[in-house]
Amino acid sequence: MGEVSTPDILRGLRISLHVSFAALLLIGVLRVVVGIRSAFGGEWLVVSLSILLACIYVIGTVWESRFAQGQTSRNPRRFVLPWLGAVTLVWAVMTLASPDFSWVAFPLFFLYLVVLPTGPAIASIVGLTAVVIVAQFMHAPSGDFHLAMVIGPSLGAAFAVVVGFAYRAVYRDNERHQRTIRQLQAARLELAEQEQEVGRAAERERLAREIHDTLAQGLSSIVLMTRAARQELENQHPDRALERIDVIEETAAENMAEARRFVRDLSSPALDSDLLTGLREVCTRTAERAHAEGQELQCRFRSEGELPDLPLNHRAVFLRAAQSLLGNVVAHARAHTAVATLQVWPDAVSLDVVDDGIGFANDDDTQLERPDAPSYGLAKLAARARELNGALTVESAPGKGTAVNIRLPLEGQ
Known part of the structure; x- marks a missing residue:
């Protein structure tokens, strides 16, 4: 029962x-x-x-x-x-x-x-x-x-009063219980709405990072290569202009693939391959785009140590870091050489991107932790690293190039 x-x-x-x-x-x-x-x-x-x-x-x-x-x-x-x-x-x-x-x-x-x-x-x-x-x-x-006609109704009334008070106590206790339930339901609904809002904010932040590290970098390259192609046409060098147009077409196709994947399942095509292959492709495309823009940049990728099976979020951070950092090299560094190195340590995996470009003043590393940091890409990469209990460090000085290290701990370490 x-x-x-x-x-x-x-x-x-x-x-x-x-x-x-x-x-x-x-x-x-x-x-x-x-x-x-x-x-x-x-x-x-x-x-x-x-x-x-x-x-x-x-x-x-x-x-x-x-x-x-x-x-x-x-x-x-x-x-x-x-x-x-x-x-x-x-x-x-x-x-x-x-x-x-x-x-x-x-x-x-x-x-x-x-x-x-x-x-x-x-x-x-x-x-x-x-x-x-x-x-x-x-x-x-x-x-x-006789007296029983008075006592009978009086006793009945007294009994009814006792039972009625018990009923009223139960009734009021139930009302309090119902009010408590309604308050709990209202609090649960409010908490659910807050959690949904936090989730939406986190998703917007994630998409902002993805767009910056992929679509925005690609579109920036397209703009720069279009200018370079126009300059080649003005200088009567159609072969070089066609070469840059080919790179523009390839970059646009890659960005289109990124956009379609965002719409379909909000991930990235580059993540479909293994991390080492993805990083090599990033270096290769970086060198091609730099050459199409008229820069003589050599971009190399190295790996040290046997790479374990990393979680998807770790792979995504390393790949996005390489895209963003090498994109910065092409856009700002005026470097001749850039080297991306993935190193495996006993308790962590790190990615170093080093260039011999013009560098910049980096007197205050804490700027990477500020939401209003001047470098959107570096600040967002630092935030992504902290989310995975990692860290991002930058070493640079005017005229001495730049070295950026992003280090993520292995699971269980």
């Missing part, structure tokens, strides 16, 4: 209350009709009042139930007191007409205890009990009214 929840208990008690009201009212009507036990007006007056009482009671309870279930937006709370007063008045007239309706007072006791505050509820129950005693006195044979 399954566990019974508090709402189920309250629902059962509420149904029992309504069923007992209907059953006691029906018993009273049957006794009046069969025994014609009416003090005035005959049984038809009592039957008419019973129908009226049943209609008033059903209208109020059905309205309250529909509102509780969300089937209507009209709150019946402001009509509770008039409704309860009408039920009490019709019942009092019927009870004074026939004492067979005295038993209907018991479900009314519970109604008063649920609807009204404690003081008014107790006063109303005392009043209902007085009506029952008066009805017993009015219909008792001459000289046959």
